[in-house]
Amino acid sequence: MTDRMRRAVVVGNSDGIGLAFTRRLLADGWLVTGLSRRDNPIIVPTYAHHTVDVTAPDYPEVLSKAIDELGGVDLCVYAAGVGEPVDLADLDPQTRTFEVNLMGAVRTAAVVVPKMLAAGDGHLIGISSLADRLVSGEAPGYAGSKAGLSSYLMGLAAALRRHGVHVTTVRFGFVDTKMAKGTFRPLMIPVDRAVEVLAHCVRNRPVRVSRPRRLALLTAALAPLTRPH
Numbered sequence: 001m002t003d004r005m006r007r008a009v010v011v012g013n014s015d016g017i018g019l020a021f022t023r024r025l026l027a028d029g030w031l032v033t034g035l036s037r038r039d040n041p042i043i044v045p046t047y048a049h050h051t052v053d054v055t056a057p058d059y060p061e062v063l064s065k066a067i068d069e070l071g072g073v074d075l076c077v078y079a080a081g082v083g084e085p086v087d088l089a090d091l092d093p094q095t096r097t098f099e100v101n102l103m104g105a106v107r108t109a110a111v112v113v114p115k116m117l118a119a120g121d122g123h124l125i126g127i128s129s130l131a132d133r134l135v136s137g138e139a140p141g142y143a144g145s146k147a148g149l150s151s152y153l154m155g156l157a158a159a160l161r162r163h164g165v166h167v168t169t170v171r172f173g174f175v176d177t178k179m180a181k182g183t184f185r186p187l188m189i190p191v192d193r194a195v196e197v198l199a200h201c202v203r204n205r206p207v208r209v210s211r212p213r214r215l216a217l218l219t220a221a222l223a224p225l226t227r228p229h
C-alpha cells in the first residue's frame with residue numbers, strides 16, 4: 001500500500017448522484033477529476049473539472065488527457081445518463097439515450113481499462129438501473145441502454161477479474177434527483193443513500209449491486225409481464 005492519494009475520475013458529475021458522490025470522494029481524501037457538459041460548483045485544490053460531452057468525437061482524448069493530468073486512475077465512476085419518454089414521431093432522443101448511457105460508458109471503459117490493466121489494479125463502477133430487466137414502451141431507449149450497459153459491464157467484470165481490475169454494475173431503482181421526474185417513483189431513495197451504496201462498492205468491489213433490494217425483487221418478478229405478447 002502506498003501513501004499517495006487515491007485518484008478517481010467521475011463522469012457525469014455536474015448534478016445528481018455524480019456530483020454528490022464526487023463530494024463524498026473528496027471528503028474521504030481522494031484526488032478527483034470530473035467530466036460533464038456543464039461545469040460543477042466544486043472549488044477545492046484536490047478537484048479538477050473538464051467540460052465535455054461523452055458523445056463528442058474528442059471525448060476519449062479529453063478523458064485520457066484528464067487521467068494523465070491526474071497521474072493515473074484508481075477508480076472511475078460512470079454516472080452520466082439521460083432518459084426521455086418516447087415520441088414515436090421523433091426517435092432521435094432514444095438514439096441519444098443509447099449514445100450517452102451505453103456508448104459513453106463503452107468509450108469510457110476503452111480509455112480507462114487499458115490504463116488500469118497496465119497498472120495491474122483499478123475499479124470501474126457503472127451506474128445502471130433496475131430498468132435493465134424491463135421492456136419499456138414509455139422509455140424504450142432508457143431500458144434498452146441500461147440492459148446493454150449492465151450486460152457489458154458484467155462481461156468486462158468476468159474478463160478482467162483475473163487481471164486485478166474490478167468492474168461493478170450498480171442497479172438503482174428511483175433516486176431523488178432531477179432524472180426521477182415522473183410521478184410514479186416507488187421506494188425512491190435519497191441521493192445520500194445512493195452515495196452510501198457507491199461508497200460500499202468502492203470498499204468491497206462487488207460485481208453487481210441492486211438497490212433498493214425490495215424493488216429489485218419486485219422488478220425481477222414483474223419483468224416478464226412487461227414483454228409485449
Ligand SMILES: NC(=O)c1ccc[n+]([C@@H]2O[C@H](COP(=O)([O-])OP(=O)(O)OC[C@H]3O[C@@H](n4cnc5c(N)ncnc54)[C@H](OP(=O)(O)O)[C@@H]3O)[C@@H](O)[C@H]2O)c1
Nearest residue numbers: 012013014015016017037038053054080081174175177179
Ligand atoms: N435518478 C434515478 O432515479 C436513477 C435511477 C437509476 C439509475 N440512475 C442512473 O444514475 C446515473 C446518474 O443519474 P442522476 O439521477 O444523477 O441524473 P442527473 O441528476 O440528471 O445527472 C446526470 C449527469 O449526467 C451528465 N450527463 C448527461 N448527459 C451527458 C453527456 N452527454 N456528456 C457528459 N455528461 C452528461 C449530466 O451532466 P451535464 O448535463 O452537465 O452533461 C449530469 O451531471 C444515470 O446513469 C442514471 O441513469 C438514476
